Amino acid sequence: MNYHQYYPIDVVNGEGTRCTLFVSGCEHKCVGCHNASTIKPDSGHPYTLELEEQILKDLGDPRIIRNGLSLSGGDPLYPGNLEAVGRLARRVKETYPDKNIWMWTGYVREELTPAQWDVVAYVDVLVDGPYIQAERDITQPWKGSRNQRILRREAGDLSL
Amino acid sequence: MTDIIKRDGSRQPFDIQRIIKAVACAMNDAGLRDDDFVASVAESVRHACEEKETVDIYDVQSRVENIMMRSRYKNAARCYIEFRRTRDLERESRNTLNQEILGIINQDNEQILNENANKDAKIIPTQRDLLAGVVARYYARQHILPRNVCEAHDKGDIHFHDLDYSPFFPMFNCMLIDLEGMLSNGFKLGNAEIETPKSILTATAITAQIIAQVSSHIYGGTSINEIDRIHAPYVRKTYDKHLAEGVRWIGEEEKAKAYAMERTEKDCFDAYQALEYEINTLHTANGQTPFVTFGFGLGTSWEERLVQTSILKNRIRGLGKNNKTPVFPKLVFAIRKGVNFSKDDPNYDIKQLALECASKRMYPDILNYDKLVEVTGSFKTPMGCRSFLGAYEENGELIHDGRNNLGVVSLNLPRIALESHGDEQRFWELLEDRLSVAKDALMCRIHRLDNVTASVAPILYVEGACGVRLKPTDKVSHIFKNGRASISLGFIGIHETINALYGNKEDGQHIYDNEQLREKGLAIVQRLRSAVEEWKKETGYGFSLYSTPSESLCDRFCRLDEKEFGVVPGVTDKGYYTNSFHLDVEKKVTPYDKVDFEMEYPHHASGGFICYGEFPNMQHNTQALENVWDYTYDKVPYYGTNTPIDSCYSCGYEGEFDATARGFECPSCKNRDSSKMSVTRRVCGYLGQPNSRPFIKGKQEEVTRRVKHL
Ligand code: SF4
Ligand SMILES: [Zn+2]
Numbered sequence: 046m047n048y049h050q051y052y053p054i055d056v057v058n059g060e061g062t063r064c065t066l067f068v069s070g071c072e073h074k075c076v077g078c079h080n081a082s083t084i085k086p087d088s089g090h091p092y093t094l095e096l097e098e099q100i101l102k103d104l105g106d107p108r109i110i111r112n113g114l115s116l117s118g119g120d121p122l123y124p125g126n127l128e129a130v131g132r133l134a135r136r137v138k139e140t141y142p143d144k145n146i147w148m149w150t151g152y153v154r155e156e157l158t159p160a161q162w163d164v165v166a167y168v169d170v171l172v173d174g175p176y177i178q179a180e181r182d183i184t185q186p187w188k189g190s191r192n193q194r195i196l197r198r199e200a201g202d203l204s205l
Numbered sequence: 206m207t208d209i210i211k212r213d214g215s216r217q218p219f220d221i222q223r224i225i226k227a228v229a230c231a232m233n234d235a236g237l238r239d240d241d242f243v244a245s246v247a248e249s250v251r252h253a254c255e256e257k258e259t260v261d262i263y264d265v266q267s268r269v270e271n272i273m274m275r276s277r278y279k280n281a282a283r284c285y286i287e288f289r290r291t292r293d294l295e296r297e298s299r300n301t302l303n304q305e306i307l308g309i310i311n312q313d314n315e316q317i318l319n320e321n322a323n324k325d326a327k328i329i330p331t332q333r334d335l336l337a338g339v340v341a342r343y344y345a346r347q348h349i350l351p352r353n354v355c356e357a358h359d360k361g362d363i364h365f366h367d368l369d370y371s372p373f374f375p376m377f378n379c380m381l382i383d384l385e386g387m388l389s390n391g392f393k394l395g396n397a398e399i400e401t402p403k404s405i406l407t408a409t410a411i412t413a414q415i416i417a418q419v420s421s422h423i424y425g426g427t428s429i430n431e432i433d434r435i436h437a438p439y440v441r442k443t444y445d446k447h448l449a450e451g452v453r454w455i456g457e458e459e460k461a462k463a464y465a466m467e468r469t470e471k472d473c474f475d476a477y478q479a480l481e482y483e484i485n486t487l488h489t490a491n492g493q494t495p496f497v498t499f500g501f502g503l504g505t506s507w508e509e510r511l512v513q514t515s516i517l518k519n520r521i522r523g524l525g526k527n528n529k530t531p532v533f534p535k536l537v538f539a540i541r542k543g544v545n546f547s548k549d550d551p552n553y554d555i556k557q558l559a560l561e562c563a564s565k566r567m568y569p570d571i572l573n574y575d576k577l578v579e580v581t582g583s584f585k586t587p588m589g590c591r592s593f594l595g596a597y598e599e600n601g602e603l604i605h606d607g608r609n610n611l612g613v614v615s616l617n618l619p620r621i622a623l624e625s626h627g628d629e630q631r632f633w634e635l636l637e638d639r640l641s642v643a644k645d646a647l648m649c650r651i652h653r654l655d656n657v658t659a660s661v662a663p664i665l666y667v668e669g670a671c672g673v674r675l676k677p678t679d680k681v682s683h684i685f686k687n688g689r690a691s692i693s694l695g696f697i698g699i700h701e702t703i704n705a706l707y708g709n710k711e712d713g714q715h716i717y718d719n720e721q722l723r724e725k726g727l728a729i730v731q732r733l734r735s736a737v738e739e740w741k742k743e744t745g746y747g748f749s750l751y752s753t754p755s756e757s758l759c760d761r762f763c764r765l766d767e768k769e770f771g772v773v774p775g776v777t778d779k780g781y782y783t784n785s786f787h788l789d790v791e792k793k794v795t796p797y798d799k800v801d802f803e804m805e806y807p808h809h810a811s812g813g814f815i816c817y818g819e820f821p822n823m824q825h826n827t828q829a830l831e832n833v834w835d836y837t838y839d840k841v842p843y844y845g846t847n848t849p850i851d852s853c854y855s856c857g858y859e860g861e862f863d864a865t866a867r868g869f870e871c872p873s874c875k876n877r878d879s880s881k882m883s884v885t886r887r888v889c890g891y892l893g894q895p896n897s898r899p900f901i902k903g904k905q906e907e908v909t910r911r912v913k914h915l
Contacts, residue, residue, distance in 0.1 A: 054795050056829035056915045057821055063829075109797050110832050184857075186825035 426589020607672015
């Protein structure tokens with residue numbers, strides 16, 4: 046997997062103070078995509094174990110509290126990303142059961158494959174659906190167009 | 206025949222009698238008389254000039270000076286020079302006086318018109334006030350300030366703040382009103398006897414009256430310390446009244462109580478709404494909306510909690526049909542472990558409300574209880590935007606309300622650094638000289654109040670705002686002694702000072718990135734602190750060190766220094782000097798790192814300080830804002846959140862407007878009509894709305910350069 050950006054402290058992608066990873070690779074190719082440069086899976090830099098360790102370390106930083114990890118892109122559920130993203134998400138949840146994971150995907154919940162559900166199993170908040178230019182609305186938090194949904198495990202939105 | 210070219214460029218025939226008169230005068234001033242000498246001086250000047258067609262007046266004068274200095278009458282020479290300099294100064298300032306008055310009439314002196322973002326210079330009362338200020342400044346410079354102080358101020362070595370009011374008028378800077386004493390003991394306002402209020406609605410109405418009166422008599426900020434505690438008894442009275450009514454009409458006690466609570470909550474909300482409107486529509490005699498600050502947050506009773514939530518809910522709602530962000534009163538919310546810090550504290554819900562409010566309206570700023578006590582000796586709300594009193598006791602009891610600050614004089618630290626040309630030793634020497642002028646200046650402030658009687662400001666001294674009830678004929682000076690009042694040395698531009706002293710080398714590092722430079726910055730502030738401690742011991746007055754915010758000052762010092770030293774990279778090249786000890790606004794660091802960088806300073810500059818973070822829109826992420834607030838708790842006493850809260854009345858956009866050369870612009874619909882937007886920025890400790898009242902240039906520049914810390 047490749048990634049584009051890693052922000053060790055971020056407050057604009059999900060609630061609370063977060064570590065945010067923008068991965069490469071996405072098959073939706075939405076018109077007006079906010080991160081068009083991330084669509085190609087081989088764009089950006091290789092995601093390494095070293096970075097993964099860094100993310101885990103940052104999440105546990107005793108000085109600056111992180112409420113959790115945010116995964117965006119590109120699409121973290123892009124088939125080629127599932128393995129790496131799944132491992133990261135699992136390790137985060139195992140190490141920090143109290144920290145949450147937010148994820149942005151262009152797929153809709155109803156059409157997720159079993160392999161994607163295996164990853165979503167670690168996710169607390171899933172913002173789903175492609176970006177649709179005609180439904181653009183930036184007044185709502187955490188999403189770009191009205192069709193997208195903020196699905197919360199707490200509210201039962203992510204149970205099968 | 207020789208012509209003299211005078212200062213204004215006009216010509217006049219050479220007249221030897223004028224020289225004779227001037228020299229004789231100087232001799233006389235020195236207690237001497239020697240007519241032959243006088244004649245010989247005049248004669249040799251005439252001789253030197255007679256060949257020439259024209260001679261400059263300055264030339265004539267320096268010839269006289271030189272001849273006299275070479276003679277045995279050195280004292281007379283000094284008198285001559287002194288006399289001339291005074292005359293020059295007078296002439297020059299008479300000129301400025303005229304120009305400044307013209308500037309107000311023609312509305313073209315940006316310096317005066319926009320000096321204070323809180324004054325609307327287009328309207329007549331403000332113009333009258335500005336005019337009074339120009340005259341007061343002129344008179345003070347001519348007749349009240351000691352020569353050395355006046356010169357140091359004019360040159361920009363120091364800044365004698367608020368010269369347009371003080372020392373011409375015997376006024377002081379800012380204060381904590383003894384509102385509790387005034388409300389519970391009653392007072393006289395004009396011809397009316399005001400009694401203790403019987404409801405919260407009356408209490409807030411009277412509070413507004415008091416604020417209006419007080420702020421017309423002082424030039425700095427008016428603060429109310431712990432307004433929740435002070436207003437609580439009137440909330441209780443309101444409740445009791447409604448309860449009695451409920452019992453009478455409903456009978457059943459439980460229902461009557463519920464009725465009384467609901468009515469009281471409504472009354473309370475309305476009361477603070479009215480108070481907020483009142484303050485925002487007030488115009489004091491100073492031609493401005495009063496600088497008012499409400500401190501609250503520590504009370505845990507039902508009444509105090511109700512006051513807190515009413516203030517916050519009103520603020521969240523905003524003013525008028527567009528729900529515009531109010532600029533006043535400034536809100537300062539106290540956070541204390543055990544009260545509202547964590548989830549199981551009784552007022553944690555109100556902290557959440559405060560977070561929501563800060564994310565939407567920038568205020569409240571927060572006071573971290575424990576840190577504030579550690580740094581300033583006791584808990585209190587800042588006077589104005591950032592001035593803090595030290596601990597002071599009367600009869601074994603800590604007193605805060607009714608106390609005040611006598612004013613500020615600030616040092617131009619970057620100037621000293623520029624003058625020392627990288628020589629640290631020289632810097633420290635020059636600093637000592639400047640400190641001694643600053644002390645003279647501050648003593649002048651203090652002494653201006655020496656023989657003043659209570660009658661100049663009955664609301665302050667006779668009716669209780671200062672916590673005393675003097676007779677109109679009583680002198681007031683004793684209430685400023687023994688640390689009851691503070692008097693502050695201010696400083697500006699630690700960032701530029703360090704750059705000027707150490708940054709001119711190739712490897713010039715940013716103070717943020719270099720541990721040694723950080724220590725140098727602290728060492729300067731530590732020396733300033735020890736100086737005020739010495740003065741305190743010596744005089745008995747409450748000298749304190751204050752982190753200067755003055756918005757016009759960051760521009761003035763830099764402008765003067767650029768004139769004298771040219772454009773020095775990292776020092777005079779930006780058009781402003783950085784606020785006190787603050788991190789350079791262009792440095793991109795996290796709010797956490799910024800807090801760490803600044804946290805040592807308030808300990809030393811304990812007479813006034815505030816720390817800020819620049820945030821993106823946090824309206825949907827108050828949890829992240831809370832993380833930062835919590836982080837500050839044991840690090841800085843006083844913290845403000847800067848976040849974009851602009852709104853467009855045309856398209857409904859909320860966020861940050863672009864500052865373009867043609868004014869502020871909505872990024873969503875490109876609206877530039879300033880009547881269809883609300884744009885709010887932090888100007889000093891206060892908020893300002895630069896779309897309706899422009900900031901002065903240096904400030905505007907600084908505001909545009911601020912980088913977000915997240
Ligand atoms: S899903 Fe997101 S990343 Fe993928 S194309 Fe659409 S907007 Fe771009
Ligand atoms: Zn707009």
